[in-house]
Amino acid sequence: MSDPTELPEESYEPERIILSDLINRVLDKGVVISSHITISIADVDLIDLDLRLLISAVATLHQRIEQRARNAKLSARPPAEP
Amino acid sequence: MPSYLHGLLLSRNVHALPRHVRGVANAPVRAIECGGLAALVGDVGATPEAALDGVRAHDAALQAVIDARVTVAAARFGQTFTTSADVCTHLERVGARVQRVLEEFDGCGEMRLLMHDTAALDPAATTSRLDDAASPGRAYLEHLRSRVLPALRLAPALGPVVRAERVARMPRGSGAVFAHLVEFGSVDDYRSAVAAVPALAEARLVGPVALYSFAEPEL
Numbered sequence: 447m448s449d450p451t452e453l454p455e456e457s458y459e460p461e462r463i464i465l466s467d468l469i470n471r472v473l474d475k476g477v478v479i480s481s482h483i484t485i486s487i488a489d490v491d492l493i494d495l496d497l498r499l500l501i502s503a504v505a506t507l508h509q510r511i512e513q514r515a516r517n518a519k520l521s522a523r524p525p526a527e528p
Numbered sequence: 529m530p531s532y533l534h535g536l537l538l539s540r541n542v543h544a545l546p547r548h549v550r551g552v553a554n555a556p557v558r559a560i561e562c563g564g565l566a567a568l569v570g571d572v573g574a575t576p577e578a579a580l581d582g583v584r585a586h587d588a589a590l591q592a593v594i595d596a597r598v599t600v601a602a603a604r605f606g607q608t609f610t611t612s613a614d615v616c617t618h619l620e621r622v623g624a625r626v627q628r629v630l631e632e633f634d635g636c637g638e639m640r641l642l643m644h645d646t647a648a649l650d651p652a653a654t655t656s657r658l659d660d661a662a663s664p665g666r667a668y669l670e671h672l673r674s675r676v677l678p679a680l681r682l683a684p685a686l687g688p689v690v691r692a693e694r695v696a697r698m699p700r701g702s703g704a705v706f707a708h709l710v711e712f713g714s715v716d717d718y719r720s721a722v723a724a725v726p727a728l729a730e731a732r733l734v735g736p737v738a739l740y741s742f743a744e745p746e747l
Contacts, residue, residue, distance in 0.1 A: 479533070479618040
């Protein structure tokens with residue numbers, strides 16, 4: 447499945463925003479009455495775990511990548527004059 | 529054959545459902561009544577794929593119900609049950625809460641205002657970005673907090689046409705999704721209220737859709 451979070455930052459065309467919202471709300475919103483949600487891709491069950499944990503894990507991963515990039519930028523700065 | 533769950537509605541509204549609705553795997557969607565709630569299910573041959581077609585089919589089935597002005601709470605994508613009876617058994621866990629929401633907001637749909645940048649609405653956002661450079665740890669905690677408890681509110685500016693509001697950050701960037709519960713008969717008034725707020729000129733409006741944000745417990 448295409449991941450809307452892979453879109454470039456500048457991709458704010460209305461259609462993309464609306465499509466991104468559709469995917470996010472269907473996959474990440476709504477009533478959960480079963481403790482397990484199974485999603486398959488190409489007939490192979492790839493995900494068989496609590497979707498909340500999965501979403502949290504992906505969000506955390508994104509944050510860590512962004513944090514690492516930010517830290518790298520900070521450490522690349524020349525040291526301040528004493 | 530496994531039953532795929534699309535959404536939930538009040539049993540008393542089943543009579544108003546449109547006919548010939550199809551959902552995931554192009555399966556005909558039918559209602560199973562479980563006490564005061566009814567589940568919209570379709571018989572599917574296998575676990576649905578997390579492909580765009582499946583996502584669209586899930587949403588399209590719910591949209592057909594909303595277009596008939598029947599309030600429906602969306603189910604999270606990917607819930608399949610061995611038999612129809614299993615759906616009712618599983619409903620016991622969350623059924624009372626969902627039924628309360630549907631009773632309180634019967635006759636409403638969810639409007640979604642999508643803003644890719646809320647800086648104009650949220651002066652604090654600028655401060656947060658400045659903090660990012662000064663303290664990555666603090667920025668990380670602020671980011672987590674903002675996802676759970678967004679400070680933004682639009683309901684006061686839009687007036688009583690908004691029955692309830694929930695706000696969530698978009699997964700990336702500084703955007704936000706404002707979900708509003710609006711009565712089907714007030715959708716035009718809601719659109720006018722949005723159009724009257726200059727700061728929302730760039731916002732994208734979607735809806736009415738099924739109750740997605742309001743189907744979940746408040747965080």
